[in-house]
Amino acid sequence: MKTLVALLALFAFTASANAETYEVKMLNRGTAGAMVFEPDYLKLKPGDSVKFIATQKSHNAATIDDMIPEGATPFKGKIDEELQVTFDKPGFYGIKCIPHYAMGMIMLIKVGDDQALPQSYRDHKQPGIAKKRFDDIFSRVDKGE
Numbered sequence: 686m687k688t689l690v691a692l693l694a695l696f697a698f699t700a701s702a703n704a705e706t707y708e709v710k711m712l713n714r715g716t717a718g719a720m721v722f723e724p725d726y727l728k729l730k731p732g733d734s735v736k737f738i739a740t741q742k743s744h745n746a747a748t749i750d751d752m753i754p755e756g757a758t759p760f761k762g763k764i765d766e767e768l769q770v771t772f773d774k775p776g777f778y779g780i781k782c783i784p785h786y787a788m789g790m791i792m793l794i795k796v797g798d799d800q801a802l803p804q805s806y807r808d809h810k811q812p813g814i815a816k817k818r819f820d821d822i823f824s825r826v827d828k829g830e
């Protein structure tokens with residue numbers, strides 16, 4: 686019995702040790718231009734986490750309504766605060782910085798394999814530069830990147 690408990694503990698440890706944490710910077714200016722998440726597209730395994738880092742001021746990270754998998758929990762970080770989120774539910778997550786959404790401060794997170802990007806994400810009405818930047822990310826998703 687003791688051996689079984691020890692084995693179970695080892696499995697639990699291994700599972701959590703395999704989960705990774707990715708860092709995303711929130712920037713006034715990055716390599717892709719002004720007001721960006723860097724990187725702007727991430728592919729995760731279920732259980733991986735993302736740490737949104739307030740590298741520069743006045744940014745936050747929040748899920749976009751209707752751009753998260755069914756049953757996933759929306760989140761909304763506070764301005765200027767680091768936020769760590771664990772993504773358990775497979776699918777695509779559209780993320781925005783609330784103050785700079787129309788300036789194109791968005792990103793996409795894919796969790797799990799074998800997910801097709803839902804058409805509703807492509808049809809989602811995006812303000813200002815967010816549309817162009819999402820179209821660019823979607824074309825990378827389509828290429829299998």
Ligand SMILES: [Cu+2]
Pocket residue numbers: 720743744745782783784785790
């Ligand atoms: Cu911002």
